[in-house]
Amino acid sequence: IRNAQVAVLPPSPIPGLGNAFGFQMVIEDRAGAGLRELQRSVQQVLGTAQNRTGFLRIGFTTFSADSPQLYLDIDRTMAKSLGVNVNDVSQTLQTYLGSTYVNVFNKFNQSFQVRMQAEADRRRQLEDIGKLSVANQSGQMVPLGSLLDVRRVLGSELITRYNLYPAATITGVPMPRFSSGEAMSFMEQTAANILPQGMDYEWTGLSYQEQLIGSQAYFIFALSITLVFLVLAAQYESWTDPAAVILTVPMALVGIVIALAVRRFPNDLYTQIGLVLMIALAAKNAILIVEFARELKAEGMSAADAAVEATRRRFRPILMTSIAFILGVVPLLTATGAGSASQQSLGTVVFGGMIASTLLAIPFVPVFYIMMQRVSARLGNRALLRKGKTVEASARPL
Structure with missing residues (x-):
């Protein structure tokens, strides 16, 4: 077939959000320049992306004004x-x-x-x-x-509109060493430098969702940690005991970073979903130790002895549940077929995070618990001193 372009694309991981895996950029004719000018702009943007060595694995557009x-x-x-x-x-x-x-x-x-x-x-x-x-x-x-x-x-066989403007979609799949964020950033710079006045671009599908939450990712992570902290504070009726749990959460990031680096996966939307998921999974192991240490301390043990004993008693259940969970996500690591990219990305984050949370976080939970108990004791002593001074001042005769 003359002038035919054949491309095999995996389907979108989320049905309904785009037709294929990768980024989707929409070029809009906002000034009514015509379909020929729209085609020229699309070909220039796509050609610049294709000419960058090692950037695109697949890049094409179905729009044509020469039919x-x-x-x-x-x-x-x-x-x-x-x-x-x-x-x-x-x-x-x-x-x-x-x-x-x-x-x-x-x-x-x-x-x-x-x-x-x-x-x-x-x-x-x-x-x-x-x-x-x-x-x-x-x-x-x-x-x-x-x-x-x-x-x-x-002319064009099919005239599509996006935001009521005549538009054409550029679909691209970057090479594995480029994350989706890096690919979108390069395409934005290319479009800003090439598109003439009256032409503009928008993101659609998963690319739009990634751009939408990109600036909110840090806020979502902070909000998730804050929510876990407040729930634990309400349960323990303490501000220091939940801190011992929250301090172990960042250690799971070590395993996540190593796992992503080994498999050369980008920091995409599914990686960020896995990060939010790991906040709860990493806190789970620490909660088991802290909860048991609180019970032992209430029975009369010192904070250090209670932390060590709680870790010793809960180590086997934590290890068994963690191993079972890690083995449970192995099918996600080896997923194949349609939508496997999202499963592999999410499984890699959880797999690496759980290993780091089990091997690194558990030894530090008693350390953080003892440290927070000392902080609580100091704050309590200061509060008693201030209260004593207040009572003494109020008892003096006028």
């Missing part, structure tokens, strides 16, 4: 004078050149559709359109050649 077409100009004044309805002209063209459904008849225990259409040799050439006839209001047949002016033109 051969037939332009029919109906002389409405002549049609009115001949008593021909313009809608009848359109219906006649649909019937002769396309087809029109009539009915269904049954024979030999089967149903057959009846469609009207002109013979193939009567609709093969450009001149054949003028030889077709349409009935006027008097029932007389009028040749379409007396009403139509047909000429060959170039």
